[in-house]
Amino acid sequence: MKNNWTLPLFSWVLSTVILEILAITNLHTLPSSGSKQAVVIDEAFFLLIYICIPIFTLITVFLIYSVFKFRSKGRPDKDGPHVTNSRNLSYVWVIGSFILVAFVFVHPGVTGVLELRAEEKRVPDVVIQAEAQKWSWKIMYLKEGVYSRNEIVLPAYYNTKFYVTSKDVLHAFWIPAFRVKIDAVPGMTTHVNATPTKLGNFDEDVNYRLQCAELCGIGHAQMSIPVRVLSENDYKTWLKNQKSLR
């Protein structure tokens, strides 16, 4: 009987270790991270991956092991044992999964939400209204009285608050490099914060784009404009130029 357990338990540990190492060293599926918010979100993402790996391997290893170990050639001529339950195993499983869920809920769940909210509660340095309309964006720099239709320009390291509105149907404001996303809902003003942590622009990295992420009709896929993050000085120059243009 003992025999049945050692091999799968050993393979479970081994495959978990291998997958964890691979995940830590080789998993780069997220776009480049360009904002404080992205750091929080990516941390949560990777933590969840690390938590999921042992669960994945536990069930996969036991599944594969059982299939090979307990298979019979052709139609089984005998029944398996009449085991209908195991109280202890059930308790361990249910309580164990409950504890795991509680853990994931607290961290990265609640902690992630609180970190993002803390960023949001700070007094913003730049306030922008992004107005969506089939199928374009209008970016308004509220304090400076400047607007732009073909790109968003932001200063690095400053906390920017976006107020998002829509003039017709649902749209969504999404910048993959910043990870932040919020719907544009007619009749409502929604908001989201992003604090760029480095310079960047669309030409070098396609994830620097403001992409509509809520289906809004035929032009939805192409409803996207470049994002450019500049140093403080360049940003000020850009603002000045915009003002003189008007």
Next chain:
Amino acid sequence: MTQLKFLWPITRGLIGAIIGLLVGLGVGLSVSSLTGNPATEINISFSYVFALLGWLLGVGVWNSWIREWIGIKPSYFEAKNWQRYFGFSMDHKVIGVQYLVTFVILFLLGGFFALLMRIELADSGEGLLGPNYYNTIMSLHGIIMVAVAVAAIIGGLSNYVLPLMIGAEDVAFPRINALSFWIIPPVAILLILTPLFGGFDSGWTAYPPLSVTNADGQLLFLFAFLTFGLSSILGGLNFLTTTICLRAPGMTWGRLPIFVWSIVAASIISVTATQVVAFGLLMVILDRVAGMVFFDAGLGGKPLLYEHVFWFYSHPAVYIMILPAFGALLEMVSHFSRKPLFGYKLVVASFLSITALSFLVWAHHLFTSGMDEFLHIPFMAITELISVPTGVVFLSALGTIWRGKLWLVTPMLFVVGTVFNFLIGGLTGIFLADVATDIHLQDTYFVVAHFHYTMMGGEIFMLFGAIYYWFPKMTGRLYNETLGRLHFITMFLTYNALFITMFIVGTNGMNRRVWTYPENLQDGNILIGVFSLLLGLSFIPFVYNMVASWARGTVSGNNPWGATTLEWATDSPPPEENFAHPPKVDEGPYTYGQSGRKETQATPI
């Protein structure tokens, strides 16, 4: 002529539909001339409603139902062998097959639409469909597959086997059962007609204001969804009542096969949640047709309201899809492991807690919708809580396999594959329940891959597994085992290759419902396209196997699997009244390994 008599009900239905259409058009025209509102949508609405009534009356509701109310002798549809499937039959076994065949065909159609999408997406620029057609094809694929996932196991398989499994002669309301099937063809026809009316580009979610302001095809979609919901409510009602009232003597609740429990749980959701989405759809229809402004923000309407109403149904609806799949999985795992189901009571408890909790998590679809942020944490908590009862399904499956005597025929291979697929579907769900990660992943291909892992990897895999399992019951013949395994292996491998890649392009920044995307995602999308094509090919052995084996497969005998539940205690296929002698039950469903166990749950007579 007499050979074609079996087509008479459908012909009568079509004639009824045409008469209804004309009457409806007349009513529509008079209404619109009175109100002076734009006429097209008013005409479409009246025409459809009257055509639907005409179709139903013609196809059998008048003859087999209403005539009785007004004191005329009803006339029932009668035909032999395969011709039985073409009329208003009230035999649950006929209706089950009607459902199954219809939905497998719809599944293949939906799959064809998916291939069209993948051809467009093989290139980051404009391809086969372009912006004008992509959204409509995508939306059609979505709603057709949702319908398949909601109805194929419940309406098809459980219609056939549930009454047998509980030792009943038929379902509680055979006429309602027939009605809920004959409502489906108009749904399919409406959907297929949408491209002629400008298509509908709102996805299957149909969020207003887009769904209020786009082409007339949207209205057809709304009516189709509404009609389908009606069918789903009627079906749920029937299975609940049947299980409550028609169990054979001795078939206590504790002796129900687990599949029956899963259908009970799913039916509870069908009869309580569906009318909520129906109301949401109706509000959109009224906005379009009657000029109401429920969702017109300019006039005080609230688009966000629809999202809540929609997901209040549509989240529970994913459990209407997956619970029967869990039931089928655990049912088969016991029979093919030759061991009793591990933790039967715990599983029943978890099915019922999933049913209850499924109503309390809908707003996890709305983390980025702009709803009050106060709601984020509670909805994250309850969503994550659902994984506890869901985890019990894995415990039970693994606990049953452990030290069993596994018989790795095709249905059991599908069981093993589904456990693996659903594991990935469930684990990736945690990323979408977590508010922080969902902010990035919402509306990307990560979500698309996730719900395909649950709906296709979970539900559809189990649909096919269960079709193989009950094929001998339904036809009295064996399917071809080699072809069955070929189907499983090819489907399993290509399916996983395809949707794993979707996770990667999704996290990488590809948003969903798009026909064009940044070039850096090109490679991944080409891979996905190739795998989809291979996945599509994997269904060829299935279709061939089913058709050929049904026509001339080896005769199976009554109980080819040696399974213990009641449906195997009668002939395969069963006689019209299901059991020659009413069965009596005196033990649980899974008696494997008990010393001196009987062949099946029933007392031999």
